[in-house]
Amino acid sequence: MTAVSAVIERRGEREPRGRMKRSGEPHGAELSATRPGTSERRGRGLSLDRAPCSRTQTTTHPRDGHRSSARAVPRCGRREGTARGRKHALNCHRMKPALFSVLCEIKEKTGLSIRGAQEEDPPDPQLMRLDNMLLAEGVSGPEKGGGSAAAAAAAAASGGSSDNSIEHSDYRAKLTQIRQIYHTELEKYEQACNEFTTHVMNLLREQSRTRPISPKEIERMVGIIHRKFSSIQMQLKQSTCEAVMILRSRFLDARRKRRNFSKQATEILNEYFYSHLSNPYPSEEAKEELAKKCSITVSQVSNWFGNKRIRYKKNIGKFQEEANLYAAKTAVTAAHAVAAAVQNNQTNSPTTPNSGSSGSFNLPNSGDMFMNMQSLNGDSYQGSQVGANVQSQVDTLRHVINQTGGYNDGLGGNSLYSPHNLNANGGWQDATTPSSVTSPTEGPGSVHSDTSN
DNA sequence: TCTCATGATTGACC
DNA sequence: GGTCAATCATGAGA
Numbered sequence: 001m002t003a004v005s006a007v008i009e010r011r012g013e014r015e016p017r018g019r020m021k022r023s024g025e026p027h028g029a030e031l032s033a034t035r036p037g038t039s040e041r042r043g044r045g046l047s048l049d050r051a052p053c054s055r056t057q058t059t060t061h062p063r064d065g066h067r068s069s070a071r072a073v074p075r076c077g078r079r080e081g082t083a084r085g086r087k088h089a090l091n092c093h094r095m096k097p098a099l100f101s102v103l104c105e106i107k108e109k110t111g112l113s114i115r116g117a118q119e120e121d122p123p124d125p126q127l128m129r130l131d132n133m134l135l136a137e138g139v140s141g142p143e144k145g146g147g148s149a150a151a152a153a154a155a156a157a158s159g160g161s162s163d164n165s166i167e168h169s170d171y172r173a174k175l176t177q178i179r180q181i182y183h184t185e186l187e188k189y190e191q192a193c194n195e196f197t198t199h200v201m202n203l204l205r206e207q208s209r210t211r212p213i214s215p216k217e218i219e220r221m222v223g224i225i226h227r228k229f230s231s232i233q234m235q236l237k238q239s240t241c242e243a244v245m246i247l248r249s250r251f252l253d254a255r256r257k258r259r260n261f262s263k264q265a266t267e268i269l270n271e272y273f274y275s276h277l278s279n280p281y282p283s284e285e286a287k288e289e290l291a292k293k294c295s296i297t298v299s300q301v302s303n304w305f306g307n308k309r310i311r312y313k314k315n316i317g318k319f320q321e322e323a324n325l326y327a328a329k330t331a332v333t334a335a336h337a338v339a340a341a342v343q344n345n346q347t348n349s350p351t352t353p354n355s356g357s358s359g360s361f362n363l364p365n366s367g368d369m370f371m372n373m374q375s376l377n378g379d380s381y382q383g384s385q386v387g388a389n390v391q392s393q394v395d396t397l398r399h400v401i402n403q404t405g406g407y408n409d410g411l412g413g414n415s416l417y418s419p420h421n422l423n424a425n426g427g428w429q430d431a432t433t434p435s436s437v438t439s440p441t442e443g444p445g446s447v448h449s450d451t452s453n
Numbered sequence: 454t455c456t457c458a459t460g461a462t463t464g465a466c467c
Numbered sequence: 468g469g470t471c472a473a474t475c476a477t478g479a480g481a
Binding site: 259 | 458
């Protein structure tokens with residue numbers, strides 16, 4: 001409150017006394033002319049109904065002859081009770097120029113300059129941090145590649161590759177949502193800020209007619225408004241950052257969190273595992289293929305096989321049933337494949353269908369190592385024209401026959417399920433012998449005595 | 454709530 | 468870098 005306004009206020013406070021209209025009180029000394037029964041003017045003091053241009057009619061009290069402006073009506077037709085009328089009266093007051101200059105002087109002496117010096121605030125470090133973060137997360141700044149860095153980092157952290165595309169797209173979709181909301185809100189704030197600034201500036205311009213308002217003051221007011229709005233903006237940015245952080249943590253947590261694979265995925269993995277029981281180490285290509293089929297990552301495939309190998313080895317007995325189930329399953333397929341292959345051999349002898357068409361796995365290279373294994377084991381069966389996958393399934397079939405029939409098939413001494421796969425250092429081979437588990441001579445315990453723990 | 458199954462992580466080893 | 472083995476953490480069913 002300026003000194004002038006304080007004075008005015010004080011005058012206003014005294015006004016009720018004036019309203020008492022004690023006899024002898026000099027009327028003209030008072031700037032305020034009050035109307036009995038109206039409390040509207042109380043406290044304002046600077047009422048200029050008695051304007052120099054004599055727009056008010058004064059009446060004389062019928063009894064004491066005191067002049068009273070209680071029924072003052074502006075001559076110019078404006079009802080002095082309206083704000084418009086009051087403003088007009090104020091502008092036309094004879095004292096206005098003098099008051100205006102006084103106000104200007106006082107304003108010059110007040111601490112506006114001090115306040116003005118504080119306006120040049122350094123950029124808020126928190127705001128800068130938020131801006132940087134939003135930029136890095138792709139919320140602000142160019143849309144292209146927004147959030148891809150975070151998604152890529154997350155993918156790299158999990159060891160995944162392009163298999164994460166589903167999660168990536170999910171993450172990006174949510175990030176885009178946040179981005180849209182952020183920009184919409186930002187626009188709203190900016191618009192509101194501009195509107196409010198315009199409104200205030202209009203008000204100030206209007207007020208500048210009645211009181212001195214320097215451009216610097218307007219500037220300062222605009223600055224205040226902008227600061228207020230920027231603090232709101234900062235809240236928005238903060239909320240957006242929090243949302244991004246939550247999204248990101250959920251995204252990462254979701255990857256970290258254990259989720260059971262789909263039944264179909266487990267089926268596919270189990271099929272591969274049991275059909276490659278002699279060497280359940282899928283190549284990179286096979287892993288990628290499996291990952292694609294199962295909609296999981298390559299590292300998840302690796303994890304799954306790692307876990308499976310260990311758990312299978314640890315408890316063959318428990319997996320026996322499962323092994324038989326998958327063996328039977330693949331055996332049926334294999335039988336069909338063999339039949340088809342034989343038929344093909346008979347009809348199209350020069351060319352044979354490739355293995356991909358016959359097995360339950362259409363992995364181009366998945367059978368290779370199996371074939372190699374066969375070779376390593378001294379098996380000559382790979383000479384057959386059927387593909388490697390079929391070979392694998394034929395072996396599975398043999399295994400099932402062994403399991404279920406309990407007789408020696410005599411199919412050429414395939415050593416696939418024999419302890420020949422055992423190696424000296426307790427490698428996988430010891431676990432590749434489900435037949436031995438049920439064989440009369442060898443139980444699971446004996447086979448895995450080296451690894452059971 | 455408990456138990457089991459299972460995917461993920463970690464450290465050691467080759 | 469891949470694998471093994473142990474372990475953790477969580478989902479799912481009883």
